Every structure is written in C-alpha cells, then in structure tokens.
Amino acid sequence: MTAAVPEARRTGLAGNTRPTVGWPVVARHEIGQLWSDGKGLSILFGFTLLLSILGYLASADAGINLLDARESVGLIVTVSIALGTLGAMVVSADAISGERERDTLEALLVTPVPRRHIVVGKLLAATTVWVATLLVALPFAVVMAGGPGVTRDAVTVLLVSGSLSAAALTALGLAISSLAWSNRTSLAISLAVLLALAAPSQLPAVRSSTTLGPILIKLNPVSASLRLAENVLVRQEPWADQIAFVISPAVAAVVFTLVAIRLARRLELGGSR
C-alpha cells in the first residue's frame, strides 16, 4: 500500500489540508497490488482447480444419474459461495493488520486521504476476489445446469445470495483486521468466525430441528445464503419464499460495512502496544 502514497501526492492529495475523495485512488492501488503480486491469482487458481475437480466429479455422477442436474449445480454454487467468500475474507483480514505488521500503515495514515476512504478502498479491492470467483463459477454453473431454468436460478443465486454473503464477510474481515494487532490474529479470528457461521447450517441437529433450527439458519448470514441456494436449486422452491433468507445477509452486509468504516476512525499503528 506504500505505493499509494506517491500517487496520492501526484494526484494532489498531499499538501491539501481538506480531506479529499481518496477511495478511488486507494481502491485502484489495492486492486492493482492484489492482482499483480500473485496473491489474488493464487487464491483464484486454488479456487478454480477445486471447482474444476468438483465440477467434473459432480458431472460424472450426474452422467450416470446418481445426481440430478440441479443437485450438481447446487453443489457447485454452494461451494463457490463458501470458497469465494472465504477468499475475499482472507484478503480483507490481511488489509489493515497486514499493513500494520509490515510497518507500512504509518505511511498510509500520513496521506491526506480520510481514513474511512482508506477502508472503503481496501474493502472494494477485497471484494474483487469475490467478483473473480464469480466469473469463474458462472461458466461452471451454466455448463452443468443443462437448461435455461436451472441456469437462471444458479446465476441469480450466485449474484444475489453469494454477493451479499461475500460483502458481509469481507466487511467483517476488514473490521477484525482494523482491531487486530497482528496479521495472524486477524486471519485466525476471521476464519474462526467464518467457520462458526457456516457450521451450524451443516449440523444435523440444526437442520432437522423444526423450531430453533430455521430461526438460527435465517439469522446467520452464511447459513441463510447456503440454504437459499439449496432451496432454490435443489428443492426447487419459489423465489417468493426465499425473502427470509436474503434479509440477514443484506443486513449483515450493511451493518458490517458501517462497522468497518466506523472503526476506521480508530486506526492506530500498533507499534506502541
């Protein structure tokens, strides 16, 4: 991120006493750095490789009628949402604490870019990981769907449910990164939170419970997104019945983004601690 400092000066941000709109500059630099130093492509390559193996195996099962086409697409969409969200969260969890650990946060904070713009720029950059995984997942969903109806459902689930879930967790990862004093702590907490959010929906006790189970799944943004994918793609439930599964990811995306921006005011170097 240190490269953002000269650009900020070049664009006239330095020396300007009034805070300027700096998030496009930060976002552009963060995106450039993410996708030019091999980090973004490494995550995307791992995701693509896994999706290819899963897609091939699911198609082979569907080919001998062990899986319905909707089930195989549901699997791919669910895995894409989970892994795409994970990738974006890992990048965002590194955003602030990584700068702090590499001693580059100071240089970033002395630029006249408002701190919330720094956070917004970093948030947008981390979100591009989800966009990239979405671009990889869409062809798989289209090829495996084998019909316009399933394709439409798969694409809509990825765009709506996956994007909301990714936005929520990317912002959460950034908020954790703002608070954590070491990169390792930030990544560990972020992964633990993601696991804690994703696990309940997979537990048989929660899935089979008719009282508390549905409430827990709807309240949890990750499990709500995964359940929506299953409901629409595998169980062929109508979209009109899925509103409850969109609310918590949407609310979480807004709340966590606001929290991350709010925490930007308290950005500290951490060296003194």
Add this chain to the structure above:
Amino acid sequence: MRRRAGSLLWVLLCVAVLLLLALPGRTSATTAVPQQGDTTLGDVTVVVEPMSSSVVLGDDLALQITVANGGAAATDPMVLHLDILDRNNEGSVDPEDWTSTLTRPIAEIPAGGSTNVSWTVQPISAGTFIAYAVVVKPSGTGLTASNLAEVMVEDRRSLNPGNILPLAIGAPLVVGGALALQLGLGRRSGRDGRRTVGVEGSTGGSST
C-alpha cells in the same frame, strides 16, 4: 452271578443312552414354534422377474415381483422387502443406494390370487448382482423368499460427462497460466532490477 449282573448293567446303560438320544431336544422344540400359525405364509410364493437381466450403469431397471397366494384362504396384509447382493465381492451392497424404498406393503391377497409389484432400481456400480425379495407378515415370524434374479450391470465411462471436460481443464489452465506468467514476469523484473542496481552501483563506484 457277578458276570450276569455286569451284563445286565451294560444293557441298562445302553438302553438309558438310547432313551436319552431318542428324547426331543430343546432346539427342535423351539424351531417348531414359529411355524405354528404361519400356514398362510407357507402358501405364498414370490417371484422376481426377469430372472436374468443386463443394464448399463446409471440406467433404470424395472423388476417385476409377483406375490401369489396358493392357499385356500386369503392372506393377511404383508410386507414385501427387496434386497441386493454383490455376487463378485461375496458381500452385500446397500440396497438403499439402488432404490429409495426398501419395503412396500402388500394388501390381503385372496385365495388363488396374486399381486404384481413393479420395483424400479438404479444400480450405482458395475458388476454382477443378485436381487431377491421376501414377504413377511408383520404379526408373524415366518417369511417367504423369492428366486434369485441375476442383474448384470455394465460399466459406463465417459471422459467428458456433460461436456464439462473442456471447462474443467481450460479454466485452471488459463488462471494457472496467468499466475505462472505473472510470477515469471515478476521474477524477471526483480532480476533486471537487481542487475540495474548492480550496474549503477559499479558505475558509481568507478566514478568516485
């Protein structure tokens, strides 16, 4: 006199042993119990058709099961159960993988009547299997088993299931290629940078 008494003792011992052997044992007594009251089931026959069939992996196979009542009285309601055995592995397969329903109710069958049940199964692996069915009365302990129907499942392999292969190979190749190119370029620019620094350093050194 003593010799006659010894012979008599031997004869008595032999008679006692014979009597003990002739007495009915507990085992035979208990096995006789379930057959009481199951006479109706004894007149029931079950036939699975086709006796021998061949199917390609992934395709459906319809088994026709006929439950007939050869008795003089109507049967009680019964339960029909299907099972599958893997002949090659000499073990059993999980029949639930082949069909979602393992048991089906059979209503009362009148005397001399029969009931046909069509049971569609879908093999999940290649090999030679044995399918058979049994009927049991929920209230009783006896059962009637069918013939053994042989099911040969031919393997089906496709290298490109659902036309996914080009995408499954192409997508990682494109992303991996981009990553390799990026890493290669980064390494090259790093080398060039070091070389430039080295040249500048040596130039600077000579000038001073």
